Amino acid sequence: MYIKLQRKVFMNKSRKTKLLNYLLPLATVGLAPVAILSASCQNNAASNGELEKIKKELEQKEQELREKNEKIEQLEKEKKENEEATPQNDNAVEVEVSAHNFKNFNQEYTIQEKNNVNAYKIKDDKSKVVYVDLDEFLKVLDGLVDLKLYSSYIDEVKNRKVYLSKEKNGKTLNKLIVDWKENKIFTTSTSFFHEILKPQELTDGNQFLEIDYESKNEDDKGVSFDLGKYHMDILYKDGKLLLPFSVFNTLFMSQTFNNIYFNGKTFTNLEAGLDSWGSIEDEPRTRIRHDSGLSGQKATVEERKANFNHLAFTMDYFYGLKYYKQIESFESFISAEDKAKLLSTDPEQYNKAYVNIFHKQLNELHTRLNSFSYYETQWDQELEEKLQYPNDYGKYRIDFENNRKMLVDKFEKKFGKKISKFGPDDYIRYHGNTAIVTLLQFEDGTQEDIKGPDAWKYDTYFLMRHLMSEVSKKPEIKNIVLDIAINGGGSVNSMVRTLGFMTDKPILNREFDILNRRGDLSKSKVDTDGDNNYDGDAYEKYNWNLLVSLNTFSAANQLTSIVKEMGIAKIIGKRTGGGMSAIMPITLIDGTTITISSPNNAVFGETNKEIESGVEPDINLEYDDFYNDKKINEVLEKAKTNQSA
Missing domain, CATH: 1.10.287 (Helix Hairpins)
Structure with a gap:
C-alpha cells in the first residue's frame, strides 16, 4: 500500500x-x-x-x-x-528496525562481511517496503564505494541532502540531491554513481589502451528521478535519510554492474545478478533462495503492487531502447492482461507475464530474464531448466538462434572439430594470399588469467597477438579477413583493443546516453605488442576485411559500425544483428533478476545514428559461402579490381 x-x-x-x-x-x-x-x-x-x-x-x-x-x-x-x-521531516512516522548480515560475492571488490546492517519498515505498512539509511549503506559498501570520493551536507530548510562526487584533488565532479519532501532524486549526471567507486581489483579493462574522451550534452538539465510518480516515498526521520532499498539498489548497484539481494533475512551482493553470467556458485544461491524461507510461499497483494511500481520505475528510466521502440511508458506498453498477472500473488501467473514481456513483447536479446523470484518452489532450479524453447522466446531470438546453429554447424564442419576443442591455432586458416582470423567473442581476462601461456583463452587481446604473430610469419599473406560472423559481443574495451591491430588511427567509439542526453566519443590508441609504445603498432600493411552476419551482435555489431565509419576495412556478409545498448542487470523486490538494454547506446557517426537495426555490409555474401575460402578470396579480389577501376 x-x-x-x-x-x-x-x-x-x-x-x-x-x-x-x-x-x-x-x-x-x-x-x-x-x-x-x-x-x-x-x-x-x-x-x-x-x-x-x-x-x-x-x-x-x-x-x-x-x-x-x-x-x-x-x-x-x-x-x-x-x-x-x-521544512519537514518524518519523525512522527513509526518505523520498525531489524538487523541483518551482509556478504559480498563479487570478487572484483573486497567488501568486509558485516552483521547488524539495518533494514527499516514503516509500522503496519502492508506493502512491507524495506528502507535503508543511505549513509549507513554506503559505509557498508566500503571497498566497492570509495568513501573519500564524495562528501555530503544536509539542508533541512530545503528538505534535502546533497552529495558531491569528487576527484582525488578535491574538485567537484557531479551532484546528487535527495529531496524527501518532493520524493525526488536529482543528479547532474548519473556518472555520479560510477565516480564514487573504487577500481576493480582483478580486471584492468583499460589495459593496453590510451584513451581521450569528449562529451557533449544536449542540455544541462541533469536527471530527475520522480519516486512519487511510482508511489514510493523518501523518508527523513531522526536525522536519517531513508531510501526504498529497491531504489538504492537500482541507482547505486545495478548501474555499476552489482546487485544486492534482500530476501528478508540477509543482504547478498553479486556481480551482475543471479545467473546473469551463467550458473552461480552454490553458496550464494542457497543463501539468496533457500535461506529466505519464502520458497513455496506467496507475496501479499500490497507487496505485488510495490514490486510492480519498482519495475515500472526501472523500465521507464533505464530501458535503453524505449525511444527506438517508441515506448511512452512501461505501463502503457504492457497489456492489461500482463499487468493483472504481474500483480497476481500466484508465482505461476506473474512468471508468465515476465516471460511474455521480456522475451516476447520486447523481443530483443539484451533484455531477458535471468532468474525467477524468491517464491519459487524449486529454489535450486535454474531458469533455463524451466523455460521451453521456442515457446518462451520471441521471434527475433528464435531467428537468431536458428541462424547461429546453422553457421556454427558449417564452421565446425570446416574445421572438423567442436569449438570447445579449439586451440589457439584453430582460430586462423589460410587460402592463397588470404588469412582468415576468427574471433568468437570479446573478453577481458583478470590479471591472474593473463599471466600464463594460456592467456589467449581468457583475453581476446592475447589471442589476437598470437594470431597476428602467426600471420606475420607468412610473407605471401596480403589480405586478412576478421571473421566475427558468430561473435555475440562482450567487452567493449576488448573490442577496441582488437581494432588497434587493424589501424594506427585512434579508434573512434561513439555512444549516446539517452538518460543523460549526452553524446560520448572516445579516441583510443592501442599498444598491440605490450611495450608501452602506442604508435605504429597496427598491421596496416594488410588489406583488412570483416565477415559479418545476423549473429554479429552487441560489441561485434559496434565494431562493425566503427569499421564502417573509419573506413579501415571492407565489410562482407550479411546485415549485422544489432544490439546497440550496453546491458544493465536489475533485481526486483521479489528477487526476480532481469537484464535490460541500458540507456548507454552505441551509435554511428556525428549524428548519433542508431545501429540497433544492424549495419549493412559493403559486399553481400550468401551464408552458404561463409566458409568457402575460395569464394571469399574471389570476392576480395573482385572488390580490389572494382576499387582500382
Whole structure:
C-alpha cells in the first residue's frame, strides 16, 4: 500500500536566511558604472599600448561585475527559496528496525562481511517496503564505494541532502540531491554513481589502451528521478535519510554492474545478478533462495503492487531502447492482461507475464530474464531448466538462434572439430594470399588469467597477438579477413583493443546516453605488442576485411559500425544483428533478476545514428559461402579490381 505521508512536522528555519540578509547589501557595495571608468581611461590614454592595456582592464572589470551580479541574483534566489521553504521531516512516522548480515560475492571488490546492517519498515505498512539509511549503506559498501570520493551536507530548510562526487584533488565532479519532501532524486549526471567507486581489483579493462574522451550534452538539465510518480516515498526521520532499498539498489548497484539481494533475512551482493553470467556458485544461491524461507510461499497483494511500481520505475528510466521502440511508458506498453498477472500473488501467473514481456513483447536479446523470484518452489532450479524453447522466446531470438546453429554447424564442419576443442591455432586458416582470423567473442581476462601461456583463452587481446604473430610469419599473406560472423559481443574495451591491430588511427567509439542526453566519443590508441609504445603498432600493411552476419551482435555489431565509419576495412556478409545498448542487470523486490538494454547506446557517426537495426555490409555474401575460402578470396579480389577501376 502506498502511504503518502501526511505526518510531516515543521522545524525551525536555518540561519541561512538571516545570513543572506547581510550578504546581499555587502555584495552591492563599491560597484562603479563601467561607462564612467571607460571614459576616464580613454581621456588619459597616451598610446595604443596604453589603450590596449586599459581595454583589457575594463574587460576584466566587466567580467568581475558580471560575476558579482550573478552571485547577487543567486543569493536573492536562495533567499526567496528559503523564505518560502517549509521544512519537514518524518519523525512522527513509526518505523520498525531489524538487523541483518551482509556478504559480498563479487570478487572484483573486497567488501568486509558485516552483521547488524539495518533494514527499516514503516509500522503496519502492508506493502512491507524495506528502507535503508543511505549513509549507513554506503559505509557498508566500503571497498566497492570509495568513501573519500564524495562528501555530503544536509539542508533541512530545503528538505534535502546533497552529495558531491569528487576527484582525488578535491574538485567537484557531479551532484546528487535527495529531496524527501518532493520524493525526488536529482543528479547532474548519473556518472555520479560510477565516480564514487573504487577500481576493480582483478580486471584492468583499460589495459593496453590510451584513451581521450569528449562529451557533449544536449542540455544541462541533469536527471530527475520522480519516486512519487511510482508511489514510493523518501523518508527523513531522526536525522536519517531513508531510501526504498529497491531504489538504492537500482541507482547505486545495478548501474555499476552489482546487485544486492534482500530476501528478508540477509543482504547478498553479486556481480551482475543471479545467473546473469551463467550458473552461480552454490553458496550464494542457497543463501539468496533457500535461506529466505519464502520458497513455496506467496507475496501479499500490497507487496505485488510495490514490486510492480519498482519495475515500472526501472523500465521507464533505464530501458535503453524505449525511444527506438517508441515506448511512452512501461505501463502503457504492457497489456492489461500482463499487468493483472504481474500483480497476481500466484508465482505461476506473474512468471508468465515476465516471460511474455521480456522475451516476447520486447523481443530483443539484451533484455531477458535471468532468474525467477524468491517464491519459487524449486529454489535450486535454474531458469533455463524451466523455460521451453521456442515457446518462451520471441521471434527475433528464435531467428537468431536458428541462424547461429546453422553457421556454427558449417564452421565446425570446416574445421572438423567442436569449438570447445579449439586451440589457439584453430582460430586462423589460410587460402592463397588470404588469412582468415576468427574471433568468437570479446573478453577481458583478470590479471591472474593473463599471466600464463594460456592467456589467449581468457583475453581476446592475447589471442589476437598470437594470431597476428602467426600471420606475420607468412610473407605471401596480403589480405586478412576478421571473421566475427558468430561473435555475440562482450567487452567493449576488448573490442577496441582488437581494432588497434587493424589501424594506427585512434579508434573512434561513439555512444549516446539517452538518460543523460549526452553524446560520448572516445579516441583510443592501442599498444598491440605490450611495450608501452602506442604508435605504429597496427598491421596496416594488410588489406583488412570483416565477415559479418545476423549473429554479429552487441560489441561485434559496434565494431562493425566503427569499421564502417573509419573506413579501415571492407565489410562482407550479411546485415549485422544489432544490439546497440550496453546491458544493465536489475533485481526486483521479489528477487526476480532481469537484464535490460541500458540507456548507454552505441551509435554511428556525428549524428548519433542508431545501429540497433544492424549495419549493412559493403559486399553481400550468401551464408552458404561463409566458409568457402575460395569464394571469399574471389570476392576480395573482385572488390580490389572494382576499387582500382
